[in-house]
Amino acid sequence: MTEQPNTPKPEDNEHQAEEQAARVLRFPSERLNHEQAEAEADPQVFDGELVEEDQAPQVDRTEPAGDGSSLVRREKREPVLPQWASSVEEFRETAKWAVGYAGHTLAFHAVRCPVYIARILIRVPQGTLRLLRGFLRWVTDAEGRPVRHAAADRADAAEYLRLSGQRDSRVRGRVYTTVGMGVAALAAFFLGRELLPELVQYAIVAGAVGAVGWLGAPADQPIASRAVEATKVPKLTSNAVEIALSALGISGINQAMGKGGEGIGFPKPISRDGKGWRADIDLPHGVTPGDIMDRREKLASGLRRPLGCVWPEADNSEHAARLILWVGDQDMRKAKQPAWALRKGVKVDLFQPQPFGTDQRGRWVDLRLMFTSVAIGAIPRMGKTFALRELLLIAALDPRAELHTYDLKGTGDLDPLEKVTHAHGVGDDDEEIEKAIGDLRKLRDELRRRAKLIRDLAKQGLAPENKVTPELAGKKSLGLHPIVIGVDECQVWFEHPDYGEEFEAICTDLVKRGPALGIIIMLATQRPDAKSLPTGISANVSTRFCLKVQGQTENDMVLGTSKYKQGVRATTFAWADKGIGYLVGEGSDAQIVRTVAGLDGPASEKVATYARTLREQAGTLTGHAIGEAPDVDESASKKDTLLEDILAVFSEAEAKVWNETAVARLAELRPEVYGEWEADELTAALKRHGVRANRQIWGTDEHGTGRNRRGFHRADVAETHTQRDHGRGAG
Numbered sequence: 264m265t266e267q268p269n270t271p272k273p274e275d276n277e278h279q280a281e282e283q284a285a286r287v288l289r290f291p292s293e294r295l296n297h298e299q300a301e302a303e304a305d306p307q308v309f310d311g312e313l314v315e316e317d318q319a320p321q322v323d324r325t326e327p328a329g330d331g332s333s334l335v336r337r338e339k340r341e342p343v344l345p346q347w348a349s350s351v352e353e354f355r356e357t358a359k360w361a362v363g364y365a366g367h368t369l370a371f372h373a374v375r376c377p378v379y380i381a382r383i384l385i386r387v388p389q390g391t392l393r394l395l396r397g398f399l400r401w402v403t404d405a406e407g408r409p410v411r412h413a414a415a416d417r418a419d420a421a422e423y424l425r426l427s428g429q430r431d432s433r434v435r436g437r438v439y440t441t442v443g444m445g446v447a448a449l450a451a452f453f454l455g456r457e458l459l460p461e462l463v464q465y466a467i468v469a470g471a472v473g474a475v476g477w478l479g480a481p482a483d484q485p486i487a488s489r490a491v492e493a494t495k496v497p498k499l500t501s502n503a504v505e506i507a508l509s510a511l512g513i514s515g516i517n518q519a520m521g522k523g524g525e526g527i528g529f530p531k532p533i534s535r536d537g538k539g540w541r542a543d544i545d546l547p548h549g550v551t552p553g554d555i556m557d558r559r560e561k562l563a564s565g566l567r568r569p570l571g572c573v574w575p576e577a578d579n580s581e582h583a584a585r586l587i588l589w590v591g592d593q594d595m596r597k598a599k600q601p602a603w604a605l606r607k608g609v610k611v612d613l614f615q616p617q618p619f620g621t622d623q624r625g626r627w628v629d630l631r632l633m634f635t636s637v638a639i640g641a642i643p644r645m646g647k648t649f650a651l652r653e654l655l656l657i658a659a660l661d662p663r664a665e666l667h668t669y670d671l672k673g674t675g676d677l678d679p680l681e682k683v684t685h686a687h688g689v690g691d692d693d694e695e696i697e698k699a700i701g702d703l704r705k706l707r708d709e710l711r712r713r714a715k716l717i718r719d720l721a722k723q724g725l726a727p728e729n730k731v732t733p734e735l736a737g738k739k740s741l742g743l744h745p746i747v748i749g750v751d752e753c754q755v756w757f758e759h760p761d762y763g764e765e766f767e768a769i770c771t772d773l774v775k776r777g778p779a780l781g782i783i784i785m786l787a788t789q790r791p792d793a794k795s796l797p798t799g800i801s802a803n804v805s806t807r808f809c810l811k812v813q814g815q816t817e818n819d820m821v822l823g824t825s826k827y828k829q830g831v832r833a834t835t836f837a838w839a840d841k842g843i844g845y846l847v848g849e850g851s852d853a854q855i856v857r858t859v860a861g862l863d864g865p866a867s868e869k870v871a872t873y874a875r876t877l878r879e880q881a882g883t884l885t886g887h888a889i890g891e892a893p894d895v896d897e898s899a900s901k902k903d904t905l906l907e908d909i910l911a912v913f914s915e916a917e918a919k920v921w922n923e924t925a926v927a928r929l930a931e932l933r934p935e936v937y938g939e940w941e942a943d944e945l946t947a948a949l950k951r952h953g954v955r956a957n958r959q960i961w962g963t964d965e966h967g968t969g970r971n972r973r974g975f976h977r978a979d980v981a982e983t984h985t986q987r988d989h990g991r992g993a994g
């Protein structure tokens with residue numbers, strides 16, 4: 264019979280007393296159940312902070328749950344085939360290298376054949392002498408002579424007689440062997456002369472002469488010269504890694520390496536990985552990969568390797584102390600990059616991943632431009648413009664893509680794209696800025712048109728994911744082709760005294776909503792801070808490429824929040840690491856990538872020329888590429904004069920204004936600008952200028968009834984206007 268849990272029992276009191284005297288420890292599972300029961304019975308409210316899903320600690324959902332066992336099997340299966348054998352590209356590269364190597368060696372020696380023959384002939388007498396001398400030493404048992412002499416010197420008669428007897432019988436045997444072999448050789452000679460073809464006979468004689476000549480060559484002067492001087496890369500050993508890590512001056516490592524310390528762990532043997540060595544390292548407790556990455560230069564010094572060969576990385580798939588150290592055979596910045604598949608011009612599909620750069624191992628890293636928005640950041644002269652131009656060239660090779668290119672530095676870096684681009688801006692003078700804002704306003708309208716169209720298409724079942732598909736992009740009538748906007752030195756836009764806020768608002772909208780609607784915006788800046796890359800943009804951009812930056816803030820601004828802490832540090836790049844940066848793609852881990860080397864102005868011109876041919880064939884050349892001037896007047900008429908207009912339509916006597924009244928008067932003043940405005944649009948526009956337009960304002964409506972409605976203070980508008988004018992004057 265089972266006991267009733269609630270029935271009081273005589274021994275309960277005793278039991279309670281025991282519990283008070285000694286703490287009862289529950290097993291973990293029991294404790295958990297107990298705590299759960301308590302929690303369910305007494306729900307509590309916890310103070311906490313709401314975090315975005317991707318900021319919250321990630322739970323590994325792949326672990327089996329609820330199987331009643333606290334043991335979770337953790338295993339990682341290594342790939343059956345090594346990387347080089349499973350990658351067609353790498354296999355092709357290796358095969359190409361092997362064929363090239365063999366061809367070079369063959370040609371090198373073929374050219375030098377006459378020299379080799381002469382060397383052999385000169386060395387034949389010396390070789391013959393060496394052969395005879397060796398043969399005589401063998402027949403006469405010369406190697407035993409020192410031992411026999413020693414026995415004689417010691418006057419050890421018995422030993423001497425034994426050794427002499429042994430020598431006589433050995434010499435006798437060797438003389439017989441020699442005679443036998445001589446007879447056999449003579450017989451073979453005469454037989455060979457009779458039976459073997461002449462060519463074979465010559466080959467045998469040549470071989471024999473060659474062998475004798477080779478024998479006559481001094482050890483330091485071989486017959487053949489070396490075709491390839493291989494510079495041997497030292498093997499990476501655990502000892503070398505330990506020495507290098509100890510030299511970093513990190514106390515945790517020094518303690519671990521000291522007497523009685525835990526040491527450094529190598530969970531896997533150091534092995535070849537691509538064109539280099541890979542060491543997986545368990546750092547001592549409390550030391551993180553970030554600590555090592557910060558001292559990359561010292562690490563390279565400790566390993567006695569060039570800086571461009573040494574690439575420490577955090578392994579986030581393991582624990583926080585796991586470091587992957589990849590040491591390349593060659594400096595990444597000097598290593599020959601495999602050919603870029605698009606260099607000679609190929610038609611591409613932006614919906615498919617395209618080669619963007621190579622990793623440390625020399626493998627191509629692909630990037631899909633569709634459904635993304637891109638931020639590129641770096642200090643000056645590190646290859647930011649090259650990276651942006653490369654992405655724009657890739658886009659140009661898809662004849663459907665409409666390009667909008669803005670080189671706000673004004674040095675003409677994006678000019679090679681002029682022959683294909685729809686809108687092109689160079690520099691930051693007023694005319695260019697007005698042209699650009701006009702273009703962006705049109706793009707904002709296009710964004711809205713597309714959003715509505717996609718909603719309608721989704722209702723008809725033609726856009727199942729509520730975004731542009733390759734089929735929809737291909738239908739000219741829908742006008743849903745990819746639009747790619749590239750802006751170099753985008754901070755010029757966002758810091759503009761008149762249009763800065765509007766540029767920011769439109770670009771933020773394009774970054775957030777553009778990708779799904781086939782509009783890709785790519786922004787590059789050399790000063791990644793909150794002003795030059797506004798947070799609304801930096802937080803929402805989905806592809807990030809960060810070349811060398813100076814500090815954690817810039818690093819995280821481009822690569823995303825907490826990336827520095829996670830060990831993704833573009834600060835570790837050296838000044839000479841041009842074109843090398845961290846790439847964080849959509850849903851993929853950060854990886855080090857070097858953009859296409861040598862894609863300078865003339866090389867870009869060639870790609871753009873091919874892209875133009877593709878567009879001519881497809882009939883998609885528009886705008887700037889065919890000499891159409893943008894509608895400057897129209898954009899200029901849309902110059903943001905909101906503050907001035909409000910001040911014009913309200914006198915100082917009207918201190919507090921309802922938004923509705925303001926919209927109506929503005930529409931009267933400039934119907935072409937404010938004709939369609941709603942009160943909400945005015946609130947947002949004033950907010951962009953820093954004026955609060957959601958105050959509760961008491962007033963009288965059209966029926967003479969007093970009521971509260973949303974509005975603003977005219978004085979706020981006047982103050983902002985004055986401040987802006989002062990700012991412009993100072994600027």
Ligand SMILES: Nc1ncnc2c1ncn2[C@@H]1O[C@H](COP(=O)(O)OP(=O)(O)OP(=O)(O)O)[C@@H](O)[C@H]1O
Nearest residue numbers: 643644645646647648649789841842857858859860
């Ligand atoms: N992948 C690469 N490999 C080698 N060198 C590169 C690579 N990419 C760019 N470079 C070199 O880096 C230098 C600077 O490039 P780029 O003009 O793009 O820098 P930037 O960051 O845009 O400079 P700025 O801030 O002055 O505009 C160039 O001289 C270029 O040759």
